[in-house]
Amino acid sequence: MSTVNERFEQVKQSLGWKESPAVKDPKLVLPVRVDGRMAYISGNVAFSAGELMYKGRIGADVSIEEGKLSAAYSVLNCLMALDREVGLERVEYVVKVTGYLSCTEDLTMHPEIMNAGSQVLVDVFGDAGKHARAALGIHTLPLGASTEVEIVVALKA
Numbered sequence: 001m002s003t004v005n006e007r008f009e010q011v012k013q014s015l016g017w018k019e020s021p022a023v024k025d026p027k028l029v030l031p032v033r034v035d036g037r038m039a040y041i042s043g044n045v046a047f048s049a050g051e052l053m054y055k056g057r058i059g060a061d062v063s064i065e066e067g068k069l070s071a072a073y074s075v076l077n078c079l080m081a082l083d084r085e086v087g088l089e090r091v092e093y094v095v096k097v098t099g100y101l102s103c104t105e106d107l108t109m110h111p112e113i114m115n116a117g118s119q120v121l122v123d124v125f126g127d128a129g130k131h132a133r134a135a136l137g138i139h140t141l142p143l144g145a146s147t148e149v150e151i152v153v154a155l156k157a
Contacts, residue, residue, distance in 0.1 A: 004125060007125075029042055032085040039086060040150075045143060057139075058101055059107040067113045071099060071114050071117035074145075091153050096133065097149060098133070101138070102137075102140055102147070110136065
C-alpha cells in the first residue's frame with residue numbers, strides 16, 4: 001500500500017504539476033495556521049513551476065477543462081504549503097474546502113469544476129480526503145487567476 005507522500009507524488013506527475021516557490025509573506029500572511037489539531041491553509045491559486053496557469057474567467061478566457069485543471073493545481077499548491085509546514089502524513093482527514101472560481105455570470109458548473117480539486121484530495125488521502133465544500137463563482141481573483149482554493153484539515157493527535 002502506498003503512503004500519502006507517494007500518492008501525492010503520483011497525482012502531481014499525472015497532472016503535470018511542478019512545485020513553485022512559496023509566495024506568502026510570513027510577515028503578513030501565513031501559508032498555514034495550525035491551531036491545536038486544526039490546520040487552516042491559506043488560499044492558493046494555480047501556480048506550476050513558478051508560473052500562474054489558466055489566467056482569466058472560466059467560460060470566457062478559460063475553458064471548463066482548463067478550469068478543472070486550475071482547481072486541481074490550486075489544491076496541489078495548498079497541499080504543498082501544508083507539506084512544508086507540518087507534513088502530509090500528519091493529516092487525519094480533510095474537513096472543508098472552499099473553492100472560488102472567477103467565471104462568467106452565466107456559468108453554473110461550479111461543483112463540476114471543483115470536483116477536480118476534490119478528486120486530488122481523495123486520490124492523496126483516500127476516504128480521509130472526503131470533505132465538506134463550497135464552490136463559489138466570483139468576478140475576479142488575485143493576479144487574474146481563474147481559481148483559488150482554501151482548505152481546512154484535522155491533524156493526527
